[in-house]
Amino acid sequence: MSESPGGTAGRGEEPRHVTLATTIREAIARGDYTPGERLPAERELADRFNASRTTVRLALSALKSQGLVGSGQGQGTYVRKARPIRVLAMDQDRAARRAEHHAATFNSEAARQGRVGRQDIREVGQVPATAETARWLAVPEGTDLLVRRRIMLIDEEPYQLGDSYYLADLVKDTAIAVPEPVEEGVLSVLERAHGKPIAYYIDELSFRMPTPEEAELLKLDPGVSVVRAVRVAYDGDQQPLEAFDQLLAGDKHVLVYEVSGE
8 A cells, every 4th residue: 555645554544654753752762762862864764664755754743843853954853852850840839848958949959850950040120010910919010020030950951931020129128139049049038028928829831832032042942832830929818929930841841740639
């Protein structure tokens, strides 16, 4: 039976390029192709799997869209090197976890997994509240806020973009307003400035493709999506204290949630 250009061997069967993509993905999972290793050329893959060059291209395109392989000028197609970090999303900002390493939450989470995390400060300054940030912090639009924009890196590779927003009057005289890393963590400084502990958080998660600027900052391969995670911290009186707007590289994170069965 001849193979159609779309890669379908026959009616009702799985498209040929989907089957081939699955075969290559399983080979990568077994370790047949290791991170950073170049895959065989299209012609060699076509001969090996008795497939057309069109089918091979469609299969590789599917794997690129899944963030599993990448390509570049003079590099051919290669297995991506991304090493995902596991994020205990329900637990990472709890006081006990923050105190465990006496360090910023992101750095602490990386250290727990034997990795080295750090943050590059992109900007610290006052901005007026937009409709979105005003909703998060329950203030009128135009209210003076202080923003800290950062790139979070693990082992010197960018993993996240993070913009944190605070009421300017609350944090203007603290380390949060200084364009340097806050080694003890901004949440500890924030609680001290506010005079009350953080009682709980509310998360909003959304999923989309990155903008060209975001893809460049996070060094994302084509087809890799991002997760936008907005976490708002509240005190016991339901007053918002911080809105943390994170953009996570989709292929570099595993979000773990523990949900009570009660």
